[in-house]
Amino acid sequence: MRFQLTDEQHALRAAVRDAVGRFLTAGSSWLVAPRGGAADGYSPAPLVDRGLWSALGELGVFSLRLPEAEGGAGLGLPEAVLVFEELGWALVPGPLVATHLAAGVVPGAATGEAVVAAADGSLVEWLDEADVVMPGAEGAVAMRSVDPLTPLHRVPAPARIEPVAVLLTAAEQLGTAGRVCGLAVQHARTREQFGQPIGAFQAVKHLCAQSLVRVEVARAAVYAAAVTGDAVDIAAARLLADEAAVRGARDCLQVHGGMGFTWESEVHLHLKRAWVRARRGGGGTESEELLAADLVGRAG
Known part of the structure; x- marks a missing residue:
């Protein structure tokens, strides 16, 4: 569709x-x-x-x-x-x-x-x-x-998480993933090494391309989950968005090199925020278990 x-x-x-x-x-x-x-x-x-x-x-x-x-x-x-x-x-x-x-x-x-x-x-x-x-x-x-x-x-006792909160966190992660993908591409186009933009090197091309693929896959999942509102769809979207944000920010940092760690750059802040969001409720093992239970239920 x-x-x-x-x-x-x-x-x-x-x-x-x-x-x-x-x-x-x-x-x-x-x-x-x-x-x-x-x-x-x-x-x-x-x-x-x-x-x-x-x-x-x-x-x-x-x-x-x-x-x-x-x-x-x-x-x-x-x-x-x-x-x-x-x-x-x-x-x-x-x-x-x-x-x-x-x-x-x-x-x-x-x-x-x-x-x-x-x-x-x-x-x-x-x-x-x-x-x-x-x-x-x-x-x-x-x-x-x-x-x-x-x-x-x-907190000593983990709180129950509403599916809407899980989805909105996924949306924030999607925004981060899109931002760091753009930053990586921009830097790859303008930063030069050995007389040419670093984006001309195959390893850098792969990092940028893989980041874009993760963004687009996560975007499709997050948007679809927003339409269905289904808890299983939201869990899948959250996992994909967390991965797109964290891995995308790490790859963006790799493209920027040492300058990505400096306070003059926003790249490291995106990575740190993505890490924190990924620890919110509804991500990681929780979403994986929900998806696994759904698959077992369908198989049964």
Whole structure:
């Protein structure tokens, strides 16, 4: 079956990218050395950009799936996936999924006035910055995060994960996968070695081509899962998106070489964020077990 985005969906995606782009252009960039000035490059207390949070609320990012009668846009999962793909592409920090799911439940979440944190599997993101913490995060203990822009806490009892949260995480991973694929191709075209662009070398060509294949396969799976809403489809999409993001970011780092590790480059931040997202609930073994159970059930 051939899926085509509608004009309205294209406009929604463009609006989100434009809104985020304006904050990046205005100097509120999170794609630079983190705030705090710690000697090892890690900020001890990353902050949610409240201006951006309000802008996302005004744009309807958090209220997207609320009925119009409740002040939302009345849209569905396909539109939410497109929006979260853009947020992943831009590496927007903050508990985006938790706040989106809290819209209509927590006052101020839908409009971006409240930052909401929630346990996602065994992790809680942005606990100290949250205005509201959903049940399930009791007893959380701070831990060192590989991503300097995503503070983490670990909870003693893993929380149950909604399929929508799993799918939106997959959409964020898809955005990251698309971004790092583009960065790798751009660098391969412009960086020269031995008098020619490094993209002329077969090994680099293969890295870029494999990254693109993973992106397109994951995109098809994530978009299809957004249409069906089926838990098994979502599990498959999550596995493919996690792989596309993590492997794509690693290959992008390989294409960039040593400069990809520097704070002047955003590449290493994409890899670190992809690693953190991959540890959220609903990924890895959980999705594999769901898929295996479905296959066994069909065989039986």
